[in-house]
Amino acid sequence: MGFSLTVNGDRLSCAADPATPLVDILREEMHLTGAKPVCREGFCGACMVLIDGEPTPSCLLPAALADGREIRTVEGLAPLGMLNRIQAALEASDAVQCGMCFPGMVVSLTHFLTTRPDATRDDILMALTGNICRCTGYERIVEATLLALASA
Amino acid sequence: MMLGSPIENIPVGPRDAPASIYLAPSLAAALGALSEYGAAGAPLAGGTWIMRSPIRHEPLRTHYVAIGRIAELTAVRIGSDAIEIGAAVTHAALATALADLPEFAGLAAAAGGSANPAIRAMATIGGNLATSEFSAADCVPALLCLDADVEISGRDGRERIGLAHFLAIRSTLAPGRLVTRIIVPRAERNTAHARLPLRRAGDYPVAIVSLSVRVDAADRVQAARIAVGSVEPSARRWPRLEAALIGHPLDAAAAARRAAELTDEFIGRDSVDAPAWYRVSVLPGLVRRAAIAALGS
Ligand SMILES: Cc1cc2nc3c(=O)[nH]c(=O)nc-3n(C[C@H](O)[C@@H](O)[C@H](O)COP(=O)(O)OP(=O)(O)OC[C@H]3O[C@@H](n4cnc5c(N)ncnc54)[C@H](O)[C@@H]3O)c2cc1C
Ligand code: FES
Ligand code: FES
Numbered sequence: 001m002g003f004s005l006t007v008n009g010d011r012l013s014c015a016a017d018p019a020t021p022l023v024d025i026l027r028e029e030m031h032l033t034g035a036k037p038v039c040r041e042g043f044c045g046a047c048m049v050l051i052d053g054e055p056t057p058s059c060l061l062p063a064a065l066a067d068g069r070e071i072r073t074v075e076g077l078a079p080l081g082m083l084n085r086i087q088a089a090l091e092a093s094d095a096v097q098c099g100m101c102f103p104g105m106v107v108s109l110t111h112f113l114t115t116r117p118d119a120t121r122d123d124i125l126m127a128l129t130g131n132i133c134r135c136t137g138y139e140r141i142v143e144a145t146l147l148a149l150a151s152a
Numbered sequence: 153m154m155l156g157s158p159i160e161n162i163p164v165g166p167r168d169a170p171a172s173i174y175l176a177p178s179l180a181a182a183l184g185a186l187s188e189y190g191a192a193g194a195p196l197a198g199g200t201w202i203m204r205s206p207i208r209h210e211p212l213r214t215h216y217v218a219i220g221r222i223a224e225l226t227a228v229r230i231g232s233d234a235i236e237i238g239a240a241v242t243h244a245a246l247a248t249a250l251a252d253l254p255e256f257a258g259l260a261a262a263a264g265g266s267a268n269p270a271i272r273a274m275a276t277i278g279g280n281l282a283t284s285e286f287s288a289a290d291c292v293p294a295l296l297c298l299d300a301d302v303e304i305s306g307r308d309g310r311e312r313i314g315l316a317h318f319l320a321i322r323s324t325l326a327p328g329r330l331v332t333r334i335i336v337p338r339a340e341r342n343t344a345h346a347r348l349p350l351r352r353a354g355d356y357p358v359a360i361v362s363l364s365v366r367v368d369a370a371d372r373v374q375a376a377r378i379a380v381g382s383v384e385p386s387a388r389r390w391p392r393l394e395a396a397l398i399g400h401p402l403d404a405a406a407a408a409r410r411a412a413e414l415t416d417e418f419i420g421r422d423s424v425d426a427p428a429w430y431r432v433s434v435l436p437g438l439v440r441r442a443a444i445a446a447l448g449s
Contacts, residue, residue: 018173055270060203064173129354130268
């Protein structure tokens, strides 16, 4: 049995078992190592990708349900080697510490900036409930998001 | 002479990977497939519980029938007497659908405040009610307060039972059967859902108090339904506290005092996130919060 996955615009076929979590296919078969399987429980957001434009923990999405859907990983958010708005703001705010949570943060916040242009600080905190930073660098991440919102 | 031992043909044990996930295009197709698979199959809705089976050291089923794309299971119908919630409606979609209906403020808070945003967009109400091993489900106590019924379908027909009855039988639901709808009567009432996670949001609630009250013109409680979740293995109502509120004005501090006198009927569950006694001890505070929220709704 095979699946057809559209990842960052490329159509790829995959022969994994139907319940294989998407994060493992992205990393092991497609060598897209941005999404990280950290908790494998849906709590931490380190594996976040966009599925048909919606942030989705790829540790909980079985291959069979990813079939035929539009998958975008952190590698596909900033084409042509440029940084997108939130990536630039995170860099300018010196927000990155160990970096483990950042691919997921960038995926969630890229979506957030496009859907919630009027967001407040509280909205940002609520939106990041499922993105855990083990280095606890939340203040700078929130500052960077406010900066990105203001620079829109 | 043979060196070493010959390679034995050891039978391979059951693989811990399902052989199939069937994306059912219609309810009839899902019921047909579930009936065919029998005990080897199970529904897969949002997958947020099933996909964590390896972490809980639980085996996966051989076959899953994915029900998340079936149109009639993903609709919320708001009628004048009742609302009908398709079993595959996600927590996020349910919270959005109920946003303008104050009588469902408690259920909207349960669905819209559980887990985290990405999980709310995946996890379904049917999965929330059907998972008997999950004690911290938010929608279960919220729906117990609303006198909800559960519709269960199989290839041979459908039946409708009360939610409390469903909770009692859910772990022995016959193979091939599926929760298809949740039916909630409409009524004038104030409802609220108070939960205590360890952080402000994002993790499982230590305890939950859901409340639904109807008050008369003099603000006295005429009818009350209170349900407690996450404290014991399965959510249930708190009839002694309900009775204690009837006939009195709803007063948050007084309700919390009555709750403190009546918590001895709960036997909390112990787990890594919270000890049993703690879950019980926070109940009066949650009753107070729920009463304040209900008064404001
Ligand atoms: C990080 C995290 C945090 C969470 N926090 C909370 C929380 O705070 N509160 C909360 O309420 N929930 C929370 N959840 C959701 C929790 O996983 C489940 O309650 C969830 O609602 C299950 O729904 P699902 O659609 O994902 O079910 P699935 O994983 O698809 O299925 C779960 C079980 O239900 C069965 N099933 C599914 N649909 C049906 C049906 N229609 N009929 C019969 N059986 C069915 C399946 O066969 C399976 O046995 C959290 C989840 C995660 C990942
Ligand atoms: S690894 Fe998927 S949410 Fe943590
Ligand atoms: S920067 Fe280390 S986990 Fe967030």
